[in-house]
Amino acid sequence: MDLKKPVTDPKVLEAIHIMRANNTPETRSQMVHAVMQGRFLAPVHIEPEPQTDENGCAVLTPDATVGFHMLPTKDGQRFLLAFTDWDELKKWKPAGKQQVLTIGFDEYSRVILRPDSVAAGFVINPFGVNVSFNKNFLASVQAQKGLSATSAVTQQTTIPSGTSVKLGQPQKRPDAMLQAVSAFLAERDSVRAAYLGLIEMENQTHYLIAVDLEGDCSGIFEGIAAVAKPYLGGVALDMVTLENSLGKEAAKQINPFYQKNE
Structure with missing residues (x-):
């Protein structure tokens, strides 16, 4: 990511505030759409620590491993963190160096829906607007996206008579x-x-x-x-x-x- 470029996503926050003020199916849909189009700061731990090039972009080695920080809930679930800007991220970790990636909805979904993932979902600005998306919702959205991307319609299988x-x-x-x-x-x-x-x-x-x-x-x-x-x-x-x-x-x-x- 570009370490010199500030990261803000006002459209996501605007859609969340509109939905909170008037919670209807339409405003919820608009909020989800904004989140799906947004980019977020995801706190991570990268080993070995990446170097930065002359443009301020982090360069990962081929053997680098990336682990995502998670926030536990009272019932024991763990959610990946998604911050809309640096000020929100600092509410979680106010001081010290923090490694981050800038990723979107699909990247969060891929990480959370992996078979070995223990994440229950991801949460946007947990110390601010605090909006979360659980694993079942992410799977449903990805299924619908996969469906819209194909023209084939799957129907119930019919076995011809007499087939063994x-x-x-x-x-x-x-x-x-x-x-x-x-x-x-x-x-x-x-x-x-x-x-x-x-x-x-x-x-x-x-x-x-x-x-x-x-x-x-x-x-x-x-x-x-x-x-x-x-x-x-x-x-x-x-x-x-x-x-x-x-x-x-x-x-x-x-x-x-x-x-x-x-």
């Missing part, structure tokens, strides 16, 4: 994919549970996700496909509801990887 299908479970669970899908499903009130199987038909092996839901599956399969895509590794993904005979069989044989919290 063998249902089992993957020897190695795709845990990263299941975590991403679970985070997406947690934002969908209509979904009660989901099951992961492995089906073999016509000499091909596919993942199968069977979804127990109430009502229409519109948007559910598209969202699952969007968040699962980066983790498929070339394996096809089929999806069914429990109204499908294959879905019913999956629910009988397999423990759910996702269940709705009642």
Whole structure:
């Protein structure tokens, strides 16, 4: 980042203040849009410490590691920090040298949604406006972005009559994919549970996700496909509801990887 350039994001703060003064679906949407377009100061620890070039930009070595500072909550969750300006950052750490990166919504999402991440989300100006975005919300937004970026529409899988299908479970669970899908499903009130199987038909092996839901599956399969895509590794993904005979069989044989919290 440019160490000489001041960092401020007045549009984000303006949108937050407008939303706080008049909390409506429209002002919330405008606030989220502003945050998605914004850039924030993220306190980090970089090892080895980077040097600065003649332009004042930090230069990281190829073997550098970056760790993000987090703020714990009373219930034990930990949130990455996002500051709109240096004054807000100094409310967290008023003195001493502080390493920072300037990153945006998507970068926060990628860090938080990693399989090995312990972060529950990120919080903007925790000692000021104190607006947080949790992991489930970030997963939902990324799923919708993935959906809008593709023209393909994923529909419920239909197995042709007479096709021989063998249902089992993957020897190695795709845990990263299941975590991403679970985070997406947690934002969908209509979904009660989901099951992961492995089906073999016509000499091909596919993942199968069977979804127990109430009502229409519109948007559910598209969202699952969007968040699962980066983790498929070339394996096809089929999806069914429990109204499908294959879905019913999956629910009988397999423990759910996702269940709705009642």
